[in-house]
Amino acid sequence: GDSVTQMEGPVTLSEEAFLTINCTYTATGYPSLFWYVQYPGEGLQLLLKATKADDKGSNKGFEATYRKETTSFHLEKGSVQVSDSAVYFCALSDQGSGSARQLTFGSGTQLTVLP
Amino acid sequence: DADVTQTPRNRITKTGKRIMLECSQTKGHDRMYWYRQDPGLGLRLIYYSFDVKDINKGEISDGYSVSRQAQAKFSLSLESAIPNQTALYFCATSERLGTEAFFGQGTRLTVV
Numbered sequence: 720g721d722s723v724t725q726m727e728g729p730v731t732l733s734e735e736a737f738l739t740i741n742c743t744y745t746a747t748g749y750p751s752l753f754w755y756v757q758y759p760g761e762g763l764q765l766l767l768k769a770t771k772a773d774d775k776g777s778n779k780g781f782e783a784t785y786r787k788e789t790t791s792f793h794l795e796k797g798s799v800q801v802s803d804s805a806v807y808f809c810a811l812s813d814q815g816s817g818s819a820r821q822l823t824f825g826s827g828t829q830l831t832v833l834p
Numbered sequence: 835d836a837d838v839t840q841t842p843r844n845r846i847t848k849t850g851k852r853i854m855l856e857c858s859q860t861k862g863h864d865r866m867y868w869y870r871q872d873p874g875l876g877l878r879l880i881y882y883s884f885d886v887k888d889i890n891k892g893e894i895s896d897g898y899s900v901s902r903q904a905q906a907k908f909s910l911s912l913e914s915a916i917p918n919q920t921a922l923y924f925c926a927t928s929e930r931l932g933t934e935a936f937f938g939q940g941t942r943l944t945v946v
Contacts, residue, residue, distance in 0.1 A: 751932045762838075762924055762937035763877075770932065808876060812932045821867060821892075822928075822935050826876040 721746045725809045725825035732799055732832050740794040740828050742783075742809035750811040752776075752785050752792040753822070757806040766794075766807070799832045806830070837861050840925050840938035847915050847945055855910045855941050857925030866908040867935065868892075868900060871922040880923075883908055915945040 726741040744750065751770045755763040767776030772787035781796045792809060809825040838859045847853050859866065864885045869877040879892030881900040889900060897919060901909045912919055922942050926935040 753934055755937075762939045763926075763935075764937070765934045768934055812928075821865075821879060821882050822926075824869075824877040826874060 721750070721811060721813050721823045723809050723811055723823055723825035725807075726828050727826070729829040729831060732830070734801055734832055734834050735798045736832075738794070738796040738799045738803075738830070740807055740809075740830070742792045742794065742825060744790050744792065744809075744811050746790075746811055746813050748813040750813045752783070753810045753812070754781070754783055754792070754794050755808040755810060755824075757808065757827075759805070763808060799830075801832045801834050804830055804832045836939065838925055838927055838936050838938040840923075840941050842941060843939060844942045845944070847943070849916055849945060851915050853912045853915055853943070855923055855925075855943070857908045857910070857938060858906050859908075859925075859927045859936075860906065861927050861929075861936055862905075863927040863929050863936075864905060865928045865930070866902070867926040867928075868898075868908070868910045869924045869926060870894060871924060871940075877924065880910065912943075912945075915943075917945045919943065920945050 722745045724743050753768045754766040756766045757763045767778040769776040769785035775784045783792050783794045806827045808827045810822050841856045867882045868880040878894050883902045899911045924940050925938040928935040
């Protein structure tokens with residue numbers, strides 16, 4: 720079945736540091752890949768997405784590239800801010816033919832950015 | 835107003851009680867989902883529905899039931915709540931397979 724494995728947290732960084740959160744996946748079909756962010760006390764919000772191999776999703780300074788050869792979708796940001804403190808989830812939606820798969824989530828990575 | 839609305843936002847209930855969590859959406863999406871979030875476990879799917887006549891079990895459906903009253907409404911019930919059902923519950927919708935999901939604000943349920 721489909722699965723998502725992401726870097727365990729928590730991750731603590733100083734403001735302006737470089738961020739990488741690793742995400743790898745297993746899927747039987749042709750998944751779309753997503754990063755969601757959850758700020759304290761809120762629901763999940765879509766951060767970025769990529770629907771096919773070599774696509775790069777980007778938003779708010781965050782980027783992730785869909786790497787089919789390594790089955791990865793690592794999240795990066797060049798300079799984090801205190802306001803980026805949140806939980807980040809990697810997810811996939813399998814578009815395999817005839818599949819009725821819904822979103823499959825990783826376990827989440829807690830990021831804390833210190834001033 | 836939020837596109838996906840969950841009620842209540844917080845609830846404390848006693849073991850053995852029946853409780854219903856409600857979800858309504860204005861996105862016009864056919865697909866709706868209920869997830870449970872526990873620390874360190876991410877989100878796990880409880881039930882999902884692809885239209886008003888379609889209900890499917892997710893990976894952790896035991897102890898839960900759902901009702902899809904209309905395209906816009908999808909309710910989750912705990913027939914006899916137990917303490918290990920204490921968690922944060924999220925409702926979500928999506929337009930079609932492969933597209934992103936839109937989440938409600940969540941319901942924090944505590945079973946004592």
